[in-house]
Amino acid sequence: MSRSAYWRDHVGKPFEVRFPLPALARRGAFAANEARSVESGLQILDLIEHERSCTGARILDFGCGVKIVQALIQRDAPQAFYLGIDVAPQVIETLKHELHDNPKFEFQLANYRNEMYRPNGEPMSCENGFGPTQRDFDILTMFSVVTHLDPDDSYQALKGCRYHSAEDGRAIFTAFIDPELENDFVDVVPDRPLLIAAYRKEYLTEIINAAGWEIIAHRAPIHALTQDWFVCRPV
Numbered sequence: 001m002s003r004s005a006y007w008r009d010h011v012g013k014p015f016e017v018r019f020p021l022p023a024l025a026r027r028g029a030f031a032a033n034e035a036r037s038v039e040s041g042l043q044i045l046d047l048i049e050h051e052r053s054c055t056g057a058r059i060l061d062f063g064c065g066v067k068i069v070q071a072l073i074q075r076d077a078p079q080a081f082y083l084g085i086d087v088a089p090q091v092i093e094t095l096k097h098e099l100h101d102n103p104k105f106e107f108q109l110a111n112y113r114n115e116m117y118r119p120n121g122e123p124m125s126c127e128n129g130f131g132p133t134q135r136d137f138d139i140l141t142m143f144s145v146v147t148h149l150d151p152d153d154s155y156q157a158l159k160g161c162r163y164h165s166a167e168d169g170r171a172i173f174t175a176f177i178d179p180e181l182e183n184d185f186v187d188v189v190p191d192r193p194l195l196i197a198a199y200r201k202e203y204l205t206e207i208i209n210a211a212g213w214e215i216i217a218h219r220a221p222i223h224a225l226t227q228d229w230f231v232c233r234p235v
């Protein structure tokens with residue numbers, strides 16, 4: 001699919017946000033402009049759909065924020081089930097409150113430490129998943145999440161996703177890949193820990209493989225939408 005095809009559907013067409021949320025709960029570059037933020041969520045859904053249909057799928061969204069939830073609702077929630085996990089209480093509390101009566105959505109607050117988002121949390125340990133319920137998910141997404149995780153936590157997050165993957169599940173996630181990088185990993189902005197967590201591709205590949213995944217596609221960044229993004233299957 002050409003890069004421009006991702007944009008054609010949405011850009012320039014105004015639309016009404018069907019599931020508006022308070023600004024405090026929103027994340028990412030378009031947090032101040034809700035329609036633009038939801039539009040980018042719709043574009044991400046298109047990327048996912050290109051790999052695996054969301055219709056009838058069980059979706060695990062790790063580091064969920066609110067954007068994909070808003071995009072799914074914009075499209076009448078075609079999934080069988082969606083579980084969003086995040087370390088941000090205002091995100092999870094808002095979503096739980098707003099969607100408590102919708103059986104297609106469930107949300108879980110994690111207490112993992114992240115220098116940028118939750119410095120006082122506990123070290124990530126996800127060998128046995130993210131919580132008591134093991135479900136087989138068809139699609140496991142982490143958009144703009146590994147971009148803020150150090151190597152140990154990227155491994156833990158990928159391992160946790162692997163634990164919850166269906167036999168033929170797909171992990172779809174973004175990461176900062178720097179081909180010029182001499183080191184395996186660099187936390188690019190020292191004053192803003194994990195704002196940009198950059199990996200050498202070979203090193204991230206080792207982490208992905210160690211967590212039980214095989215890369216089946218590595219796609220280039222899309223301007224104003226994603227960093228490098230990966231599609232993986234379980235091994």
Ligand SMILES: C[S@@+](CC[C@H](N)C(=O)[O-])C[C@H]1O[C@@H](n2cnc3c(N)ncnc32)[C@H](O)[C@@H]1O
Nearest residue numbers: 027063064065067086087088112114117143144
């Ligand atoms: C840049 S936002 C992306 C949100 C969403 N995936 C999107 O595409 O809009 C990164 C999200 O990851 C969450 N996060 C950061 N570290 C995490 C961790 N260790 N476990 C779970 N969520 C985490 C943050 O709270 C934040 O909501």
